[in-house]
Amino acid sequence: xxxxxxxxxxxxxxxxxxxxxxxxxxxxxxAVVANENDTGEAKTTGHVYDxxxxxxxxxxxxxxxxxxxxFIFTAGYLVAYPGLGLWKGMLGWTSHxxxxxxxxxxxxxxxxxxxxxxxxxxxxxxxxPEAMKMGSRLFLNNCxxxxxxxxxxxxxxxxxxDKDWLYGGSPERIKETITLGRQALMxxxxxxxxxxxxxxxxxxxxxxxxxxxxxxxxxxxETVFSTNCAACHGADGKGNQQVxxxxxxxxxxxxxxxxxxxxxxxxxQTVRNGRGGVMPTHAQTLKAxxxxxxxxxxxxxxxxxxx
Amino acid sequence: MSATExxxxxxxxxxxxxxxxxxxxxxxxxxxxxxxxxxxGFLLMPWLVIDGxxxxxxxxPARQFNxxxxxxxxxxxxxxxxxxxxxAFLLFTVTVMVGRVxxxxxxxxxxxxxxxxxxxxxxxxxxxxxxxxxxxKWSAEKFFRKAAxxxxxxxxxxxxxxxxxxxxxxxxxxxxGMFTFELDITAVFWILFFTGATYGNAGFMREQVCKxxxxxxxxxxxxxxxxxxxxxxxxxxxxxxxxxxxTEDYKAQGLGDCIDCSWCVQVCPVNIDIREGLQxxxxxxxxxxxxxxSVMEKxxxxxxxxxxxxxxxxxxxxxxIMRPRVLGYGFLLLIxxxxxxxxxxxxxxxxVEVIRDRGTQMYRITDGNVSNVYNLKxxxxxxxxxxxxxSVSGNYEFExxxxxxxxxxxxxxxxxxxxxxxxxxxxxxxxxxxxxKVVARENPEVVVSRSTTFIGPSK
Numbered sequence: 059x060x061x062x063x064x065x066x067x068x069x070x071x072x073x074x075x076x077x078x079x080x081x082x083x084x085x086x087x088x089a090v091v092a093n094e095n096d097t098g099e100a101k102t103t104g105h106v107y108d109x110x111x112x113x114x115x116x117x118x119x120x121x122x123x124x125x126x127x128x129f130i131f132t133a134g135y136l137v138a139y140p141g142l143g144l145w146k147g148m149l150g151w152t153s154h155x156x157x158x159x160x161x162x163x164x165x166x167x168x169x170x171x172x173x174x175x176x177x178x179x180x181x182x183x184x185x186x187p188e189a190m191k192m193g194s195r196l197f198l199n200n201c202x203x204x205x206x207x208x209x210x211x212x213x214x215x216x217x218x219x220d221k222d223w224l225y226g227g228s229p230e231r232i233k234e235t236i237t238l239g240r241q242a243l244m245x246x247x248x249x250x251x252x253x254x255x256x257x258x259x260x261x262x263x264x265x266x267x268x269x270x271x272x273x274x275x276x277x278x279x280e281t282v283f284s285t286n287c288a289a290c291h292g293a294d295g296k297g298n299q300q301v302x303x304x305x306x307x308x309x310x311x312x313x314x315x316x317x318x319x320x321x322x323x324x325x326x327q328t329v330r331n332g333r334g335g336v337m338p339t340h341a342q343t344l345k346a347x348x349x350x351x352x353x354x355x356x357x358x359x360x361x362x363x364x365x
Numbered sequence: 366m367s368a369t370e371x372x373x374x375x376x377x378x379x380x381x382x383x384x385x386x387x388x389x390x391x392x393x394x395x396x397x398x399x400x401x402x403x404x405x406g407f408l409l410m411p412w413l414v415i416d417g418x419x420x421x422x423x424x425x426p427a428r429q430f431n432x433x434x435x436x437x438x439x440x441x442x443x444x445x446x447x448x449x450x451x452x453a454f455l456l457f458t459v460t461v462m463v464g465r466v467x468x469x470x471x472x473x474x475x476x477x478x479x480x481x482x483x484x485x486x487x488x489x490x491x492x493x494x495x496x497x498x499x500x501x502k503w504s505a506e507k508f509f510r511k512a513a514x515x516x517x518x519x520x521x522x523x524x525x526x527x528x529x530x531x532x533x534x535x536x537x538x539x540x541x542g543m544f545t546f547e548l549d550i551t552a553v554f555w556i557l558f559f560t561g562a563t564y565g566n567a568g569f570m571r572e573q574v575c576k577x578x579x580x581x582x583x584x585x586x587x588x589x590x591x592x593x594x595x596x597x598x599x600x601x602x603x604x605x606x607x608x609x610x611x612t613e614d615y616k617a618q619g620l621g622d623c624i625d626c627s628w629c630v631q632v633c634p635v636n637i638d639i640r641e642g643l644q645x646x647x648x649x650x651x652x653x654x655x656x657x658x659s660v661m662e663k664x665x666x667x668x669x670x671x672x673x674x675x676x677x678x679x680x681x682x683x684x685x686i687m688r689p690r691v692l693g694y695g696f697l698l699l700i701x702x703x704x705x706x707x708x709x710x711x712x713x714x715x716x717v718e719v720i721r722d723r724g725t726q727m728y729r730i731t732d733g734n735v736s737n738v739y740n741l742k743x744x745x746x747x748x749x750x751x752x753x754x755x756s757v758s759g760n761y762e763f764e765x766x767x768x769x770x771x772x773x774x775x776x777x778x779x780x781x782x783x784x785x786x787x788x789x790x791x792x793x794x795x796x797x798x799x800x801x802k803v804v805a806r807e808n809p810e811v812v813v814s815r816s817t818t819f820i821g822p823s824k
Binding site for chain 1: 373374376378570573722730732736738739740767771780782789
C-alpha cells in the first residue's frame, strides 16, 4: 500500500469515527422553546400513514451506552490490530502469521500421530486399521493421480495390488521407491537388432509367458533374448528387481494391450522403441514419517488379509 | 407569542425503573403451569441419555447434532431451516388467533424475568416496600436484602448458563469440571458470558428487551385483526373512571366500574396502561386481568373489566374464529409439518458421494475390458455400525473389482476405491451412465443410488 492510500484510509476512517462520535454527543440534548401552548404531549415525527402517527420518543440510555461501548471497542481494535492504513497494530497480528501459527499447530498435532506410526514397523503398521485409514488418505492425495484410487494402475503405471513388483515388494523396497523414486529405462532395440529380430524376440517372450506364439520365430528369438535381454531380464526372463526389469513370464504387462490379439503388436513396439518410466521422488514433498505410513499402506494392499 | 423559555430534552433517556406489584390469579397460575414443564425440560434435557447418547447435544467440534433419537450432520441443515420456517408460521398462526400469548406465557425473557421478580419479592418485599427500600440510605438491612437478591439472581443465571452450555458440550463433564477447576477457557468464557447475559436480561433489561430488541415485537402488529384475542379494557363499562365510596351509588355520579386504582399498571411487566387501548408493548400476559379481577371482586362488581377478548367483541361485532388468514396460515402449516415429518421419517442415514478418478488416464483397456476407477465416499449417519454392499448397473454388464466392504462405524466417513469393468466390445459410446447402489447389509431399507459417467474409448 502506498503512503497516499494509507493516508487516505487513515483520514477516511478517523474522520468518520469523529463525525459519528460528534453526531452522537451533539444529539444528547435538544433545546426546545417552550410556550404556553406546549401541553407536554409527546411529539410525533410527522409521519402519518392510515392515520397512525409515529412518536418521536427519546432513545433509551442503554442504547447510547452501547454506542459509546462500540466507540471504545473501535479505538482499542484500531490500536491493537492493523486497521489503519500501514499501521501494524500493537499485537503484531497479520493474516500470514495467523496461518503460520495454525499450520504449526496442525503439524504438531499430526506429527505426534505420525510419530507414533513411524515407530511401528511397516508390516505391523499395515495391520493397524486406524493407520491404514490415514494411509489411504495420503495415498488418495499423493499417489492416486497415477496409480488410481484403487491402486490398480493404468497403462504404464504399475498395479500395486497384485503381487507383481518391479523393484521388490518388501516394506523396505517400497519405502525406498516412494522416497527416492525410480527411473526405469528399457532401451530401444529396433535400431540395434533389426525389425526381424524384434518380431522373433517378442514371439519368444510370448512363449515364455504362456501365450499363443509362432514356434519357429520363438526359437530364433531365444538367441536374441540371451544376447541382448538376459542381462536385465535374466536368462529365464523372470526379471531383476534390483534394476526394475519386469518379469516377462507372468502375463502381467505394464504396457498391456487392449485385447489379447493386440498384445504382440504392443510388445513389438516396446522392444522396438523402448520404454521410459518415472516414479518421482517424494523425499522433498513428504515428510519421512508420512512416507513410512504410505509405504505401510501400499504394502497392505498386497497382503491377503488386508483390512 | 407569550414569554418563552429554553428547555432541554434528553434524546437518550434513562428508563424509569418499573416496580411491579405482585399479583396472584388465574393467568399468573396459568403461566406457572405452562412454564414449569418448559423450564424442567430445559434443565433436564442435557442430562437425558437416549441410545447411549445425550438426548440433546449440539457437538460442534464433531459436527454431530444429537436430537432425541436422531443424529444430524451438517448436511441435514435443511431440516433446521424447515423447522425454523415451521416455527415462524406456527408463531404467525398463533398470533393471528390468540395474539402475543407466546410472549406472555412461554417466552424465556418473560419466564426468567418472572423468576427474578420472585427473588426480588422474596428479598425486598412487594412494590411499596421496594420503592421505599430504594429511596432509603444504605444500611445493613438494605445491603443484606440487595445482596441476597443479587445472590439468587446470579445463582439462577449460573444454572441457566451451565445448562445452556450443556447443550453444546457434555454437561456431566462440564459440571464435574466446574468443581475440579478443570474447565477449558472456552467453556469458562461461555458460562460467564451466558451468566452475565441472563443476569443482565432478566435482572435489568427486562421489558426493554420486549420493547426495543425483540424482532417479534416489531412485526406482530401486522398480524392482528379485529378477531384476534388480546387483552382489552372494556372502556364502555369502565369509564368514566374515578375513586368512589362503597356506600354511594357511583353510577349516579356518572362513574364507570373502573375505580382508577392503577393496579393494572402496577402489575404490568412492560409498564403500560392497558386502559389506553391495545398497545404494541403489550405481551398479553394477563397480569392486569388478574389484578383488575381481584379489585372487582373486592368491590363486588362483575369480573372481566379487563379481559382476553377481541376488538370485534369489544365493538359488539360477531366474532369470527375461522377467517381467511387463520385458514391460510393453518393450511400452509399443515402442508409444511406434513412435508417435514415425511422427509424426516424417510431420511436416509447414509451419504454417498461418487468421484471418478481424473488422473493420468481416465480409463484403462486391457484384455478386451474397459475399466474406470471411482472413489466412493460413504458417511454413516446411523447410530449403528453398518457394512455396505455396493452394486453397479447401467446399459451394459458392469462389474465391480477390488471392493472390500469394511464395517463403517456411526458417524464415520470412509473412502472406498472401486474399479468398474465392462467388456469393450459391448461398450458403444464414449460417455455412459452408470448407477451405484449402496445398501446396508443388515438393513436393506438404507439404500442410496448415485449416477455418474463411465468413460469409454472414443470409437
